[in-house]
Amino acid sequence: MGNEDRKFFILDTNILLHDPLAIYAFKEHNVVIPMTVLEELDRIKDRQKEVSRDARIVIRSLEDIFKDASPEAISQGVPLYTDNTEKSGRIAIFTDHHQPISQEFFTEDEPDNRIINSALYLQQVKERTQVILVTKDINMRLKAKGAGLHYVEDYRKDQLIDDIQLLSKGFRCLNGSFWDQVEDCESDTQGRDTFHHLDANLIEGTYCNEYILDETKQFAAKVISEQAGVLRLQDLGRDKLMSCSAWGVQPKNIYQAMAIDALLDPDIELVILTGPAGCGKTLLAMATALELVIEQGIYDKVIVTRNTPEIAESIGFLPGTEEDKMMPWLAAITDTLEVLHKNDECPNGSLDYIMEKANIQFKSVNFMRGRSIQNSFVLLDECQNLTASQLKTIITRCGEGTKIVCSGNLAQIDSNYLTPVTSGLTYIVERFKAFEGSANVYLNGVVRSRLASFAEENL
Known part of the structure; x- marks a missing residue:
């Protein structure tokens, strides 16, 4: 593997399990697969887990x-690549060596040690080129650096943003008064809606269905489109936005108001709700689901799904039907339904009636593949623990007349293989923000209780 200008990327096993096609992500550079990695893939491929599928790929x-x-x-x-051009990268399988240079650091007992020793050996042999170990194992990166490896990196191809603070919130707040910053604006009215047309340079980097607020707490609008340097906004008005409601639930802050507006909009097929615990993601989603299914009759049923924790990935050990087995993980949904009907004369009777009237179904993510969901309101809860490929599998199930709501808190990731910047929730926020049929709202502020608000801020 000649050409000293090309780097050597040594891939750890977890890189290939995280992205089975990671070998093609290094362009014209050289990719090295240690023999130890193949041995680990061989042990993993027969496990009864999702990761075994990636190993086989x-x-x-x-x-x-x-x-x-x-x-x-x-x-x-x-x-x-089959074209075998000069710009094509090359890949090799490297037989792990026990080299004297690395013997003083690590024994050959652990697979990670053998991979690091291979990297140290190649670094010594290829003095004029960069030898880079790529792994998602933080401790392995620390060990490799401590052993004297000059270049150790995380795999960043799937990271659309470098910092979670850069993640789009679905709205932006302008300094001062909005109208004080507008020099030229044309407005028109269509029915009850008012639209403004202004220079796109006034608010740069906007995308469809992004909400615009200002410090005066009077102006509120939504981006409809941007064409030929002209930005088209729908004037919502803060008072009008705060007065909207769904199934008797009214917003407690402007962020919940924007979420309800997006959830009730029939032209928005995907709504992504993010925010801290207690900000109202599940409550707003269920309230609008009941409003759209029972009151307005836009959808035929409500499908609620979420991933099951890895410690109990199989739901077969629980008795009953699929819905019965999913109940322990979907208690948040039943709790929400109880809150929505706690003031009824007969809460239990109301709950049973609503479950039947709205045709609420609890489904497992494990069995969503291959389905085609038509004319339904789909709520995917706790999706911060899903990968981008898992979310793709679920979203592509949605057929005509289906609305899907993805909610999650990036501060509550339970997966060992995901971080806030690699979560599937982060991925779809960035990928869908320019899609005219989607909206994203970050629900700022905890409204569950004073205790929950204090805990969120101080723990």
């Missing part, structure tokens, strides 16, 4: 690349 991809290569070519490196 990696093994098949490597077999397709090396199937016609000789043993010498496999160790020296073969082109990653």
Whole structure:
């Protein structure tokens, strides 16, 4: 694997499990797969978990690349792309070595140690090129740096943002008064709605269905489109926005008001709700679901789903039907329904009636693949623990006349393999923000209770 200008990227097993096609992410540079990685993939491929599927995909991809290569070519490196151009990267399988340079640091007992030793050996042999170990294991990165490896990196191809603070909130607050900053504006009225047309340079970087607020607490609008340098806003008005309601639930702050507006809009097919615990994500989603299904009759049923924790990935050990088995993980939904009807004369009777009238169904994420959901209101709760591929699987199930709401708190990620910047929730916020059929709202502020608000801020 010649050409000293090309870097050597040594991939850890967790990189390939995180992204089975990661070998193609390094462009013209060289990719090295240690033999230890193949051994770990072989042990993982037969496990009864989602990760085993990724391991099999990696093994098949490597077999397709090396199937016609000789043993010498496999160790020296073969082109990653069939065109075999000079810009094509190369990939090689590296037989792990026990080198004296790394013997004083690590024994060969652990797979991570053997991979680090391989990187240290290549760093010594390839003095004129950069040898980079790529791993998502933070402790392994620390060990490699401590052992003297010059370049150790995380895998960032799937990170659309560098810092979670840069994640779009779905709205922006302008300094001062909005109208004091507008020099030229044309307005028109269509029915009850008023639209403003102004220079797009006034508010740069806007996207469809983004909400615009100002410090006067009077102006509120939503971006409809931007064409030929002209920004089209729908004037909502703060008072009008705060007066909207769904199933008797009225917003407690402007953020909940924006969420209800997006949830009730029939032209918005995907609504993403993010925010801290207690900000009202699930309550608002369920209230609008009941409003749209029972009162307005826009949808036929409500489907509620979420991922089950990894410690109990299979729901087969619980008795009953699929919905019965999902009840422990969907207690937040039943709690919300109880809150919405706690003042009824017969809360239990109201709850049973609403469950039947709205045709509320509890489904497991594990069984969503292959389905086609038509004319339904889908609530995907706690989706901060889902990967981008899992969310893609669920969102692509939605057919004609279906609205899906994804909610989650990026501060409550339970998965060992996800961080706030790699979560599927972050991924869809960034990928869908320019889609005219989606809206994203960050619900700022905890309204559950004074105790919950203090805990969110101080714990």
